Amino acid sequence: MVAEIKEVNVLSADEVLKSWQGHRRLTRRVIEAFPEDKLFAFSVGGMRPFADMAWEFIRMAVPIVDGVATSEWKEFGGTEPKPTTKAELLKVWDVQTAELNEKFPKIPAHRFSEVDTAFGQWKNPGIVTIQYAIDNEIHHRGQGYVYLRALGIEPPAFWER
């Protein structure tokens, strides 16, 4: 007898965090793979440079985890300047890695399924908002792979996390 699909739980909060941090380690390697100047200036088809995409991931990650945890939706560090070097970007990245490990496990269980309006705009259950941040990172990181290939640089293996 097959269980009702709606009742089959397939991912725990812990597994989502581990998967996300795996993706974030890969994204970090993609940032590192760019030459400094290309990271902030190179793009294809009139799109944003990869540093702008990475900055978007940073502006979403901890603020979303904070929002899902507390139902307070605040922009990323209003006083933090946008990094202008690879080293600065990676430094903020690594601070977020530790913050996510600390904050994610403290999200109250009921908040994953509770519907809330993220940043006053996107109405979804907490887990959907978190999944959106992860999917958005995978999506744009894939674009960074094209930039690297166009620059003649071999990107890191997608399956290595």
Next chain:
Amino acid sequence: MVAEIKEVNVLSADEVLKSWQGHRRLTRRVIEAFPEDKLFAFSVGGMRPFADMAWEFIRMAVPIVDGVATSEWKEFGGTEPKPTTKAELLKVWDVQTAELNEKFPKIPAHRFSEVDTAFGQWKNPGIVTIQYAIDNEIHHRGQGYVYLRALGIEPPAFWER
């Protein structure tokens, strides 16, 4: 009192299927957005044309669901020829959409956490193998967005599923 994170179930099989089908609808719109000839020939940085990526998604989706469901890992339809037109590709795509809706809910509950070696090569719990297929689709579809931009074509909105 915050529940133990390892015990907090955040996604059901049904939600994973719905999210995947949402991504697949977006991927279908990306396939449609390509002019016929560009779909099979255009690329950036020496990468594959988007039709080859879409074909990879097709070769992974149902075979992975079959493999997780049954523990038999079979290549996608050994006798099926690779599509050479957009219409053929979309037709196979739509057949898979229906097949996934039929087969995914029949995956036995225990198979999502059970470790199995997908296609004799990748050893992971069933849900991780399924998530890999979804993430791989998001990753390469993001690359298709760059191809479209490089062609001067506005891609479909990422957040619309």
